[in-house]
Amino acid sequence: MPNGRLSTRLSNIDLAKRAYNIRRHAIRMGAVQGQGYIGQALGVADVLAVSYFHAMRYEANDPRWEDRDRFLLSIGHYAIALYAALIEAGILPEDELETYGTDGSRLPMSGMAAYTPGMEITGGSLGHGLGIGVGMALGLKRKASDARVFTLLSDGELGEGATWEAALSAAHHRLDNLIGVVDFNNQQADGPSTEMLSAEPVADKWAAFGWHVQRVDGNDIAALVNAFDAARQHPGERPRVIVCDTRMCKGVPFLETREVTHFVRVAPEEWDKALEALDAGRPQS
Amino acid sequence: MSAPGKKRLxxxxxxxxxxxxxQETTAAPFGHALVALARERPEIxxxxxxxxxxxxxxxxxxAMPDRFYQMGMAEQVLIGAAAGLARxxxxxxxxxxxxFASRRAYDFMAMDIAEESLNVKIVCALPGLTTxxxxxxxxTDDLAIFRAMPNLTIVDPCDAVDIEQAVPAIADHKGPVxxxxxxxxxxxVLHRYDYRFELGKAALLRDGADVLFVSTGLMTMRxxxxxxxxxxxxIADAGVLHVPTIKPLDTDTILAALAKSGRLVVTAENHSIVGGLGEAVAGAALRGGVGPAGFRMIGLPDAFLDAGALPTLHDRYGLSVDAVVAQVKGWL
Structure with missing residues (x-):
């Protein structure tokens, strides 16, 4: 069973298996609803696996545990991905994925704090998560807690001015307990994010704002492990950001090669096929 | 050039x-009231x-530098970080x-604080026409903007007495204000009346047979x-019902006062006539089946207002005592 206290370190192959399981949970939820931000979920699964099974401290049976690391989903539409991670982490029961997006479910299409154990904030209106993270990081320091605040952002969200207000603020207040994680899949509603309102050179921007920056292949478990370790170990008082270049639909080759859009359409008969394709690439120990 | 001997405003x-x-005044009543409260409440x-x-x-x-956060000229993260601290x-x-709270940071007020009913108090200067x-x-539009925000309690105090008493009262309320x-x-002003601020309560400061003012904020003193x-x-025997809490509105007290027959009801607020106290009272009266003998609203016009000296503007837009008296005389 998952043990959020990280008493044992998972090998990279075990982390890859967690990522595979997260992808599987997400596809099963997509099948329930017949739609969903499955492309993002598949793309960010490795980042979530390393976050929940390597980097973060939490208690699966006590999502409000005071000493937990906080994980803020600023990008509420990635809820399907976080639910999959929360299921894999044992915070949500696996059979609950059958309720995804249905009336009365604890798993609404966009993430909201009041609905779901382990969902720290109500995201969805983009550009909010990092600012809330600033406040939580300030609060944790007030309490002399060594817990950290992870905030998952998207590349499109870097177009929101509020993200940069928060970035300035975090550096000004020396919030070394705040870790930004940017899922850079270069895709947003109207097309590639670099063609909509480019945030490049994105690493330079974060650095100029006073952050410790790393940019890694967000689908490379070993690279992510190293990046999260470096973010933890960096001795400076700067907030940390890991820009993760990810591939939409990663792990399901026929979707990866499909003309990729922000909202990947999957035909009803394709969900089973997607699971089969994922299973074909299942990590082997 | 102004005429010799006449002070130009x-x-x-x-x-x-x-x-x-x-006029009797108190310096910085909010700041001093908050310090007094914060000495007892370390969570503030x-x-x-x-x-x-x-x-x-x-x-x-x-007084408490280690409990103060300077967030800089960044209202969105001001509100977001307040939400995070409340969490x-x-x-x-x-x-x-x-x-800035109502226009620039609206989405952050709504989604970061009000949607989850977080225990944050947003206290904002320059309400209505005060500059x-x-x-x-x-x-001039903040009450209209915020009245539609679920979970949010809205307070418009009249004076230093109201502010001093409202600070502990809103702190006791577990939710956004x-x-x-x-x-x-x-x-x-209000110490001269038998009055205490109670969150969510309107208070009759004086009764009158001909006119009932239903007022909030600084318009109560006017x-x-x-x-x-x-x-x-x-000219008339006028009563004053002070409504410092705009939301939730104390409809029971307001409707009971409106039901007293034969009076002209005049709402008065330091805010646009669109979407503030006047329309809230009118809506409550209609829904409650209460029809006063007459109903008028004193408030700012639905317009972007002029720059200038405040006394001039208060005369121009109907908020000064002279302007209030003149308007009511015209309606009687």
Whole structure:
């Protein structure tokens, strides 16, 4: 069973298996609803696996545990991905994925704090998560807690001015307990994010704002492990950001090669096929 | 050129005092009330977006520097960070100007704080027409903007007494509160009445047979003065129902007062006539099946207002005591 206290370190192959399981949970939820931000979920699964099974401290049976690391989903539409991670982490029961997006479910299409154990904030209106993270990081320091605040952002969200207000603020207040994680899949509603309102050179921007920056292949478990370790170990008082270049639909080759859009359409008969394709690439120990 | 010997009125500072000559005032009532409360409540923290001096939060910042966060000129992260601090168990008092909280940071007020009913108090200076600097700083629409925000309690205090008593009352309320703020040398009026601020309650300050003012914010002190003058001049016998909590509205007290027959009801607010107290009272009266003998609204016009000296503007837009008396005379 998952043990959020990280008493044992998972090998990279075990982390890859967690990522595979997260992808599987997400596809099963997509099948329930017949739609969903499955492309993002598949793309960010490795980042979530390393976050929940390597980097973060939490208690699966006590999502409000005071000493937990906080994980803020600023990008509420990635809820399907976080639910999959929360299921894999044992915070949500696996059979609950059958309720995804249905009336009365604890798993609404966009993430909201009041609905779901382990969902720290109500995201969805983009550009909010990092600012809330600033406040939580300030609060944790007030309490002399060594817990950290992870905030998952998207590349499109870097177009929101509020993200940069928060970035300035975090550096000004020396919030070394705040870790930004940017899922850079270069895709947003109207097309590639670099063609909509480019945030490049994105690493330079974060650095100029006073952050410790790393940019890694967000689908490379070993690279992510190293990046999260470096973010933890960096001795400076700067907030940390890991820009993760990810591939939409990663792990399901026929979707990866499909003309990729922000909202990947999957035909009803394709969900089973997607699971089969994922299973074909299942990590082997 | 002005005529020799006649003082020309000027816009003066950003925050012009609303106190009249010789009026009793209290300095920075919000800041001092918050410090007194915070000494007993370690969970209280203060935040400002580069406007602590102009929201009287500097008093708190000086008294408790380790509990004050200067967030800079960044209202969105001001509100977001206040939400984050509340999530970690603190009780933030965040201050800026009302225009910035309501217009610029609206989405953050809604989604970061109100949607989850977090225990954050947003306290904002320059409500309505309390500066002569023009529409960029005149929050003539903040009540309209915030009244539609679920979970949010809205308070518009009249004077220093109201502010001093409202601070502990809104702190006791476990949820988001937006309070309009008068700062600097704030008039002290309500101690002359049998009155205590109670969150969510309207209070009858004086009764009257001909006219009932239903007022909020600084307009309560104006209609009190207008009622005294109208009584002295034999114009009308006017009562004043003070409604410091705009939301939730104390409809029971308001409807009971409106039901008293034969009176002209005049709402009065330092806010646009669109979407503020007047329309809230009108809606409550219609829904409650209460029809007063007459119903009029004193408030700011549905317009971006002029710059200028505050007394000039209060005369021009109907908020001064003279203007209140003149309007009511015209309606009687």
């Amino acid at each position: 000027t816009t003066s500072a950003m925050i012009a005092s609303i106190a009249e000559d010789g 923290v203060g935040l400002s977006a580069d406007l602590s001096k102009y929201t009287d939060l500097h008093v708190f910042a000086q 970690e168990g603190f009780q933030p008092f965040a201050t800026t100007y009302a225009v 002569g600097y023009g529409p960029s700083h005149q929050a 937006y309070m309009r703020l008068l700062r600097g040398q704030v008039p002290r 209609v009190l003065a207008a009622a005294e003058r109208m009584a002295a001049e034999g």
